[in-house]
Amino acid sequence: MKKLLLVLATMAICLALLPVGRSSIRADGPTPVSVPAEDGDTSIQADGPTPVSVPAEENANFVDIVAVPQLATVPEGKLEVSDGVVEIPQSVRAPAEEVAVNTPQTDPRGVSPPLPGDFKASAGSVTVMAVWTTDESGNNKSTFNCGNSIRYYGYVNNSTGGMVTAYFQWSVNGPCGPIASWSGYLNAGAGNWWWCLPATIPSNTCAGTYTYELNVTYGGSTSSKSITFTVNCAGGVTVTSVWTTDGSGNNKSTFNCGDSIRYHGYVNNSTGGTVTAYFQWSVNGPCGPIVSWSVYSNADAGNWWWCLPATIPSNACAGMYTYQLSVTYGGSTSSKSITFTVNCAGGVTVTSVWTTDGTDGSRNNKSTFNCGDSIGYYGNIYNNTGSFKTAYFSWSVTGPCGSIASWSGNLTTSNGNVWWYLLTTILSNACPGTYTYQLSVTYAGSTSSKSTTFTVNCGSTDMSFEQTVGGGLSNSFPRANYSFAASAGQSASIRMFAYSGSLNTYIKLYTPDGQLFAEDDDGAGVGYNSFLVRQLPQSGTYRLEATRYGSTSGDYRLRLEAGLEADLGDLDRNCVVDEADRQRMVNSIGTSDQNADLNLDGVVNSIDYSILLGRIGRSCNWIEGTLELLDLEGGCWVVTDNLGVHYELYGPLAGEINRPENIGKRIRIAGRVRTDLVLSCMVGPIFEVFAYEF
Numbered sequence: 001m002k003k004l005l006l007v008l009a010t011m012a013i014c015l016a017l018l019p020v021g022r023s024s025i026r027a028d029g030p031t032p033v034s035v036p037a038e039d040g041d042t043s044i045q046a047d048g049p050t051p052v053s054v055p056a057e058e059n060a061n062f063v064d065i066v067a068v069p070q071l072a073t074v075p076e077g078k079l080e081v082s083d084g085v086v087e088i089p090q091s092v093r094a095p096a097e098e099v100a101v102n103t104p105q106t107d108p109r110g111v112s113p114p115l116p117g118d119f120k121a122s123a124g125s126v127t128v129m130a131v132w133t134t135d136e137s138g139n140n141k142s143t144f145n146c147g148n149s150i151r152y153y154g155y156v157n158n159s160t161g162g163m164v165t166a167y168f169q170w171s172v173n174g175p176c177g178p179i180a181s182w183s184g185y186l187n188a189g190a191g192n193w194w195w196c197l198p199a200t201i202p203s204n205t206c207a208g209t210y211t212y213e214l215n216v217t218y219g220g221s222t223s224s225k226s227i228t229f230t231v232n233c234a235g236g237v238t239v240t241s242v243w244t245t246d247g248s249g250n251n252k253s254t255f256n257c258g259d260s261i262r263y264h265g266y267v268n269n270s271t272g273g274t275v276t277a278y279f280q281w282s283v284n285g286p287c288g289p290i291v292s293w294s295v296y297s298n299a300d301a302g303n304w305w306w307c308l309p310a311t312i313p314s315n316a317c318a319g320m321y322t323y324q325l326s327v328t329y330g331g332s333t334s335s336k337s338i339t340f341t342v343n344c345a346g347g348v349t350v351t352s353v354w355t356t357d358g359t360d361g362s363r364n365n366k367s368t369f370n371c372g373d374s375i376g377y378y379g380n381i382y383n384n385t386g387s388f389k390t391a392y393f394s395w396s397v398t399g400p401c402g403s404i405a406s407w408s409g410n411l412t413t414s415n416g417n418v419w420w421y422l423l424t425t426i427l428s429n430a431c432p433g434t435y436t437y438q439l440s441v442t443y444a445g446s447t448s449s450k451s452t453t454f455t456v457n458c459g460s461t462d463m464s465f466e467q468t469v470g471g472g473l474s475n476s477f478p479r480a481n482y483s484f485a486a487s488a489g490q491s492a493s494i495r496m497f498a499y500s501g502s503l504n505t506y507i508k509l510y511t512p513d514g515q516l517f518a519e520d521d522d523g524a525g526v527g528y529n530s531f532l533v534r535q536l537p538q539s540g541t542y543r544l545e546a547t548r549y550g551s552t553s554g555d556y557r558l559r560l561e562a563g564l565e566a567d568l569g570d571l572d573r574n575c576v577v578d579e580a581d582r583q584r585m586v587n588s589i590g591t592s593d594q595n596a597d598l599n600l601d602g603v604v605n606s607i608d609y610s611i612l613l614g615r616i617g618r619s620c621n622w623i624e625g626t627l628e629l630l631d632l633e634g635g636c637w638v639v640t641d642n643l644g645v646h647y648e649l650y651g652p653l654a655g656e657i658n659r660p661e662n663i664g665k666r667i668r669i670a671g672r673v674r675t676d677l678v679l680s681c682m683v684g685p686i687f688e689v690f691a692y693e694f
């Protein structure tokens, strides 16, 4: 209770130092705010943090804010062909009325072009004798550019001797599919006639070799001829249209925050082959971009549509957005854009937090610090309400020994992305380990938080078994760290004595993975000095923290010895303080034998001898028995040995043993009987646990 009251008093002092309700935000630079870690042992200058508006160029970290769709979310292969087929541009389908059926030519061979060979037709049939292509004036031509006029000619012989109706089919196919087709019934007079289908090479078709074929069917048989011609196009990759849909592909142009959205684009590749083009999707709104994604990708010849599936960020700003798709190929960029609307409730949220080296100029990201280092606690805040809003900000930083920094208060933040920071320093006496920094912002009743962790490495002095170290503790230096290496199963006996000032010693022992393993305040049984014995559970480097109780100060000595010692005075470390130890002590009187200098005052004298004498008979022999919960005094945990003796366990490890799931289990415990303590049950000896095994 004494300790608790002191802690509460300390907390009250610390709270009084905090900038409660203070909002004197200065514009001329950030002010460090630190908060006492513990024990009130800190010299803190409390003041408010300074809001920092983000320079535009430094605020472009929207990639961290919105979920930018990744390539992997695009449907497999990235390319999808509409309706499963290559779409033919509608404009190139020749309407039927454009088919010019020429009047009969009495002497077709006089018409250009000169017809090859002899056109004798078999009797009773309609036969395609020849096909060719010309320009719009009828001049023979077999190489065209995109957009050129073209005429698809056919020379047809009707040997039936009279007018018949036959079925004519024109088809023109190229590397990207058909570019012209027409079919229908036409009357063909007896003799030789030519026919032609006027058309245009589409401006966005693919370059390459095309095949023109004319089929005529009459009387159940079909006659065909085909030729090839060449189309040369400058070629390019262009965006022909863009649109947005919901996640299922239905057209949609008004969304809510959090909705699925697909950004579609229709792209034509008129180069005649597969090329690699640079695709850029960008979506910008009132608070900046919500999507920015680009990729070099192969685009096959012809028309294809692409789509980028995404989600309107839940914290997007409401308003009008512009979606643009740009494709760059061969040095030229083609773009199309459209707008859509987003409706959101709006709020102020934390979107990311991070730590920096704390220097105002460079602000380098940093996540591993040493004690005493400057540190900046940063947070990205997203206000999508459309205007300045005042929100409640709360910074907290906690580590192995509690809080090392905190600040809270109202801050007014502008619309869009803004970052804020709190500059301070890692206390020079902070505990090493992993710290968690969290920033919470509360606005309109809802709180948004982000947290991150960082590491603090603070200097510790190497020490080894059978070594005595020392130093001074004060408000400005309330703890000293020592490191020692040990193996699993090895035991350590540690004592810490004050020899000046008001110092009330306190020992904390941390395992190699940073967990507090054992601690002792006054276990030496001599004044307020400390003595701790433990079997060590892991191999590795342990940290021994020599600290103090309350705000006491003074010089100390700390000694680490190997082995299980029953108590101070178990000089031969055989788990009992007995005559053998007394003899060793007698022999050491007047020497500087540190093993026998029980109170670490630098001399072995009658004081050490009397400490030992008071402990004769104390042992740490193993006890073995069954864990029971006796129905006494509201429940008494005991280990009952084979003689029926109830041992009431004591110390931090007792809490690990005294658990319902262990009732009835056999257990072996090493420790010592404490005759200097009285616990509530009073059913048998009090046994301080040093080590145990079930």
Ligand SMILES: [Ca+2]
Pocket: 504, 505, 506, 520, 521, 522, 528, 529, 530, 549
């Ligand atoms: Ca103490």
Ligand SMILES: [Ca+2]
Pocket: 569, 570, 571, 572, 573, 574, 575, 576, 577, 578, 580, 581
């Ligand atoms: Ca002994």
Ligand SMILES: [Ca+2]
Pocket: 596, 597, 598, 599, 600, 601, 602, 603, 604, 605, 607, 608
């Ligand atoms: Ca001494």
